[in-house]
Amino acid sequence: MKFRAVRIFEEDGKFLKKIVERSIDDLPEGDVVINVKYTSLNYKDALSCIGNRGVTRNYPHTPGIDAAGVVTESKTSDFKPGDEVILTGFDLGMNTDGGFGEYIRVPKEWVIKRPENLSLKEAMVYGTAGFTAGLSVYELMKDVKPENGKILVSGGTGGVGSHAVRFLSKMGYNVTAVINGDQEEKLAKELGAKDTVNREVLDDKSGKALLKQSWAGVVDTVGGNPLSTAIRSASYGGVVTTCGNVAGGELPFSTVYPFILRGVKLVGIDSVQCPKEKREKIWELISKEWKGANLESGIKEVDMAGIFDEVENMLNGRLIGRVIIRHKG
Template sequence: MDSNQVTSYQAFEVTEQDDGSFAQAIVTKDVPSLKEGHVLIKVEYSAINYKDALSSTGNKGVTREYPHVPGIDASGTVLSSSSDEFKAGQQVVVTGHDLGMNTDGGYGQVIHVPESWVHSLPEGFSTQDAAVLGTAGITASLCIDKLLMTGIGPESGPVLVTGATGGVGSIAVALLVDMGFEVYAVSGKADQHERLRALGVTEVFGREELSESNKRPLLKGRWAAAIDTVGGVPLENILKSLMPQGTAAICGLVSSPALAMTVFPFILRGINLVGIDSAEVSSAKKAAMWAFMQEHSSILQGYQDWVTPITLDQLPEYIDRILKGGAAGRTLVKVS
């Protein structure tokens, strides 16, 4: 299929109504003309991320103008390209940048994006694999990359992962276990604890383990490192519980964006707090993270039970589910 044969496509579009509410519908859109330096891609798969759920319900902090097609992940096949690097028929993946935020995203059967956003599909990965990993996999990989950069290795001690049944958390768990780390997990979903153990987690704690504020400036050092997806009080307790020279990589704020604590863990234990931005990270760094996941692609075998496949018309149900904290693992959207 080339772009000359495709004149329209279907997309899950969100529209702002006169009363300020937002409506979701499957609509038919015209394929845009190919701009210089851009690539037209037939989307096969996307996924649901928390940012997609916000965009799909009218969050102006994510998407400023509507109508809009969400979907910060997209994998599929090039229809046409004005780039020397990408040719029609080539399988590719796009994550982050402005895709699905203020540029129509992966919930449409066609996307039109700058060539700098596009990556060739890693060898051995299907378009489905790429979407299952997607932004969540890039984020988890960047977190682990930060741990390694600060000297954390399997010999350093146990690593704690919060939000471990979410997309980022569950992929981080799978990668860390595959690398030989001793992994502990925090999840508020008791019915998913056994699935985490099946991935190789040593012990799973309930959300309440970290949710109570503690005024002490330092707690017993328990963790060599942590990957935190929730922020707020849980992150405060983690930072106070890091061993000397420990590192916490943070990538979420579903609990809170605020931190109320002293600097004592930083200046008495020399700990590191590192932030992760998976959207605007350089193309070269993203390519390195895809190569890292390719190196650990065996995680996909053990991860299949964490993938829920849906179609475009099922998006409203699953968007509502992720906003209410009811989703686990990755929700794969079959677009085309």
């Protein structure tokens, strides 16, 4: 059977993007064949499209780290043809042909059934970003209740941050979003944030090991000194989650004191290798308690051919909101 896929080719040191015809037999071995109905564009996909070896070692390759679709063949009793499923993370789209093709073949461990209250399209509106936000909020909610105080979300209008603001607000938390200028304030408020602070507030360079206790919890999506500032300004017993490094991989000015004098907890978040049981639990929460209205505001839907322009926009910082891709085949 033939299908269409985005394929990145390496030719003379350059990386060329094409739409090609492929067959199921071209796909890697796996337990389940899935007809991908929707995928989404993530930064890792854009990097895979331009030959970033940290994401994709070997070319030709089909990117797409997220996919939602329908099972067409299955070697496992866990899934049967017709099942609607979601995939995020593991090796999908990195070194295994991903969701930018109309079909994928993957190990059964990577696949979860679509929760009842979430369409395939909605699942991709959340995608890896929403799932990572879900993991962060899940960890924070274990120890921090809405009455404990304010929650800070850094990168508050970014992919992960915006979903975290949505989920926490929906669950009754008083959320402050870290933004970058006035333009993002409106969006943060629409997402449910009660307050916003500009980036500078979360970039303390005083060198103090402990700052004024301000946050009962922090969902950090940027790392670097903003994360260090968050840890140093977390309240007694506060929880800080960390998932990203866009502001740096180091933790300047950090010491053990917030942890041993204030009992602050730092929780690492990994969406890629997250075990299946936890994955299913988070998607269930996303589909029910945490699901909000206006999910599709700020979402742009394109077809396979539209991917190329959006990759350029993403790499040039011109992308506003999230892009999902609907396959026709």
